[in-house]
Amino acid sequence: MEAKVSLAHGSGGRLTRELVQSLFLPRLANDALAELSDSARVQLDGRPLLFTTDSFVVKPLEFPGGDIGKLAVCGTVNDLAVSGGRPLWLSCGLIIEEGLPIAVLERVADSIAAAARDAGVSVVCGDTKVVEAGGADGLFINTAGIGVPIAGYAPGPIRPGDQVLVSGTIGDHEAAIFQARENLGRRLAIASDCASLHGLVAAMLATGVAVRVMRDPTRGGIGAALNELLAGSGCSVQLEEDAIPLREEVRGMCELVGFDPMYLANEGKLVCFAAAEGAAALLAAMKAHALGADAAVIGEAVADKRERVYLRSGFGGSRIVAMPSGVQLPRIC
Secondary structure (H helix, E strand, C coil): CCCCHHHHCCCCHHHHHHHHHHHHHHCCCCHHCCCCCCCCCEEEEEEEEEEEEEEEEECCCEEECCEEEHHHHHHHHHHHHCEEEEEEEEEEEEEECCCHHHHHHHHHHHHHHHHHHHHCCCCEEEEEEEECCCCCCCEEEEEEEEEECCCCCCCCCCCCCEEEEEECCCCHHHHHHHHHCCCCCCCCCCCCCCCHHHHHHHHHCCCCCCCCECCCCCHHHHHHHHHHHCCCCCCCEEEEEEHHHCHHHHHHHHHHCCCHHCCCCCCCCEEECCCCHHHHHHHHHHHHHHHHHCEEEEEEEEEEECCCCCEEECCCCCEEECCCCCCCCCCCC
């Protein structure tokens, strides 16, 4: 462990995982926490529930395709959805900086309400705190979410031959945040993909295809998400770069500033492993949904105890996509 916290500890990559595993897990150890999934699986009087929490410190508060309010609802709903859950209730705590314009707070509150309605969830409790000017950079939001597991979904271990699917173009959210910060609005027409994925997940699970595991690749992008999912699986993944959907505007931005799209954050996409024999049916169901129109099969799991992510380019070369150790852009969610 490093002596002080750095921005990289919040990147969703190697240092984030080290912070969680070395500092928090030994002190807070319990069976539900040990899974380290997007949502904890808990029991209440014998009834299974899913429980998650998240915090949002995005800068700027408003960006193409959304704002911190929409992001807070969608991000929490998605953590429940990719855990195989039907989201029901949210909490919402706001830490507001003195001097924030009331008009901004009204717009954020409207976004929270609209996103909750769209997702079919209720914000059933909340809290507000105000800190002095300079203490919160405008507004921070913390949420918690409760849902119930969708009947029939039984996540299982990744197996050799499983197909890797992504629900659409990668990196749109982080690219939109960068665009907003650097005032590139007219040069790059990029909007965040911020959206609630519960409907897409329900459509996927309704196929009956054996979906092993799902993840919404937020901080650290699909590079970090796949490395996390492979841990302990005894498998590696071979990805095909040409199969990964990527908007030309995002590709151009990455080439301009040196970002790796494999590590760009998403807020309305999921990545999953599914049994090979059902991959075609699953892909068809994803493409039939508005949020999966650009879905694609992007790779395959292979037996390999090194548990690595390999990316093969269209030119035949291959590179390892390791767990990120730094941060491309802080405060993206």
